[in-house]
Amino acid sequence: MPVIVSLPIADRLISYRFYRDGLGFEAIGDLADDGLPEPLQFVLDGGVRLMLIPTGGFGWVIGGREVAKPGTSECLFSLAAENSVAVDQKVERARTAGAEIVSEPQSQPWGYSGVFADPDGHIWQISS
Template sequence: MSMMMFLNLPVTDLERSKKFYVDLGFEVNPQFTDDSAACIVLDDGHLYVMLLTHDSYARFTSKSIVDSTTASEGIFSISADDRAGVDALADRALAVGGSFSYEPQDMGFMYSRSFQDPDGHLWESVHMDLSAVPQHLPELPNAAEGSVSPPR
């Protein structure tokens, strides 16, 4: 049995957010889309992003909604076939309303670029060459210590 994953994200402006993801090249599944939610198809049959108005999102949790423009709730990574694919998605995100997050990270075997959607949710486009992964992973940069370039 194959599994499906739905990533639920609260958004402040559903139409703006929906447009951002469509402009990135993803499709909307109308079956699960209305005036309080939009289902964005990342990988048909497997991976979806549910954009939910705050009222709609609040029906699923008693926890407060994180202000993703000032706090991190997670980093959501989308794989690309190659480095050019990483750059293409990140460049497209910046061109259609996303914002810069961090400088590209190049570890040789892994290359990534980060961006934020209009609500500040952190996304990363990443390519990993599994055949080149070292036996012992190198130490990763630490944003809290200033070794990762902060947002511009």
């Protein structure tokens, strides 16, 4: 049984392109009228998937609770890279796809990492 992490998004096409081109994730599922998989899901690794849900639908899924405003972060998504060169490459790929760089790749006490926000403000860390 896969673990599915769901995030609210403002625009399906922008988010699809970001996660496909910026992070290299593979989308799965049947295509909807807009040419994108519905639901919009990406395989991350093994049994983990990422599902992107338009903000209005996300609010409905979580029982009418308020969806956090862009820039509000209660979760940090972390991806491992083989080494510092791979961290640099992955952060640059995300930047090219539209990421906002939160922290340029640099040495940290725990390793080498860079942090960026996706088009909806969700925070991702790449580290080695």
